[in-house]
Amino acid sequence: MPVIRKKLAGYVGFANLPNQVHRKSVRKGFQFTAMVVGESGLGKSTLINTLFNTPLYPPKDSLPPSAERPKTVVIESIGADIEENGVRLHLTVVDTPGFGDFVNNDESWRPIVENIESRFDSYLEQENRVNRQKIVDNRVHACLYFIQPTGHSLKQIDIEFMRRLHTRVNLIPIIAKADTLTDEEVRDFKARILADIAYHKIHIFQAPTYENEDEETLAEAAEIASKIPFAVVGSDSLVETADGREVRGRAYPWGVVEVDNEEHCDFVKLRQMLVRTYMEELREYTNDVLYENWRTEKLLSMGVAQDSSVFREINPSAKIQEERIMHEAKLAKMEAEMKMVFQQKVQEKESKLKQSEEELYARHKDMKESLEKQRTDLEEKKRRIESGRPLTPEKNATKNRRFLR
Ligand code: GDP
Incomplete structure (x- = not known):
């Protein structure tokens, strides 16, 4: 259908649609689930508290000693409703205490994959209900993976985890406690991590860019992408700088490492990726790609024919491939039909000829x-x-x- 571009003679009102959507979503609030994975003591709880500027995690010394060291990887969730300028966010942080803390960490990834998939299961089950009015989205929208600041390269457990998880969750790799490394060490460590990630064909979440995007947005996306893996410093306490400012940071004899200073670490860029600019993209990618692929796999394994329209929309090569197969199947069908019609006609002619031959023979006799x-x-x-x-x-x-x- 041709699209005719017209200039309106007067104000109709649909320009107000974004405001309507905005009002509605503000009223409904948002749900976001972030998972944190990494060995204990890497600063996961501190960073989450720093990111959302709220003491989401209770101080560790308030917990009984038995609660600190689980025997296996356990999954724990902390939920909080936080509000900023009237916008409500229901935030869930899924922690995985015990990950990487044992002598044998071979299967550490397994309970985490199972947890992520069981959340998909619960969403699918809600989608299949007769009443789908109140679907609770508990799917994990982002996974912050904490890499120990060794300065070498990724460990086997890091690679294994990311390889197992990258098709199920938006992976955001983080170099923990970056203040323990020099700038040069951070730079080299990042390069080695990225090389390992590329070598093992691990897909990590990238800020998406769309056609016709303005230069500012493109520059912002490129800037964020250039910082991956984010080298972060977390701190939920205020310290005083040499010039008398009160900042979130960590004080050392040689000076203060400021959390919110882009010269000091990538915390600001991580927050931009996770909260300020791409939270919605993370939710969308989880729904449209990760969940949809999992759902297709699951239904196919159950023998249900797939409705792959959503998947095809996102994956153009799969779309082309599918269209090619459909086209070939259509051609083959047409050919078979033509053959059948031809054979039918030949048979009809043959039987008519035979009949007249018999008639002739009878007349002759x-x-x-x-x-x-x-x-x-x-x-x-x-x-x-x-x-x-x-x-x-x-x-x-x-x-x-x-x-x-
Ligand atoms: P978790 O076990 O991964 O949740 O780690 P915690 O957040 O409890 O942090 C463990 C210890 O590391 C605490 O003493 C924190 O103060 C400290 N810590 C947290 N973040 C950082 C950081 O960015 N740099 C440094 N040097 N220490 C940190």
Whole structure:
């Protein structure tokens, strides 16, 4: 259908649609679930508290000693409703205490994959209900993976975890406690981590860019992408800088590392990626790609034919491939149909020919028989005439023939 561009003569009002959507979503509030994974002591709880500027995690020393060291990887969630300028965010942080803390960490990733998939399961189950009015989205929208600041390269456990998880969750790799490394060490460490990630074909979340995007947005996305893996410093307490400012940071004899200073660490860029600019993209990618692919796999494994429209929309090569297969199948079907019609016509013709051949044969036989009969009759007549006997009707002729014998 051709699209006609028209200038409106007056104000109609649909320009207000974004405001309507905005009001509605503000009223409904937002749900966001972030998962944190990494060995204990890497600063996960501190960073979450720093990110949302709220003491979401209770101080560790308030917990009983038995709560600190689980025997296996356990999954714990902390939920909080936070509000900023009238916008409500229901934030859930999923922690995975115990990950990487044992002598044998071979299967550390397994309970985490199972947890993420069981959240998909619960969403699918809600989608399949008759009443789908109140779907609670507990799916994990982002996974902050904390890398130990060794300065070497990724460890086996890091690679194994990311390899197992990257098709199920938006991975955001983080170099923990970056203040323990020099700038040079951070730079080299980042390069080695990225090389490992590329070598193992691990997909990490990238800020998306769209066609016709303005230069500012493109520059922002590129800036964020250039910082991955984010080298962060977390602190939920205020310290005083040499010039007398009160900042969130960590004080050292040689000076203060400021959390919110982009010269000091990538915290600001991480917050931009996770909260300020791409939270909605993380939710969307989780729903449209990660969840949709999982759902397709699950339904196919259950033998249900797939409705792959959403997947095809996002994956153009799969779309082309599918269209090619459909086209070939259509051609093959047409060819088969034409062959069938042709065969049918040939058969019809053959049977018609056979029928007329039989008719001809029957007619020929009749004619032959009647000619034969005429010939014997004539011969009989001829014999009688020659023998001087009178011509009698057939009946008498038979009688006479008997007398004559
Ligand atoms: P978790 O076990 O991963 O949740 O780690 P915590 O957040 O409890 O932090 C463990 C210890 O590391 C605490 O003493 C924190 O004060 C400290 N810590 C947290 N973040 C940082 C950081 O960015 N740099 C440094 N040097 N220490 C940190």
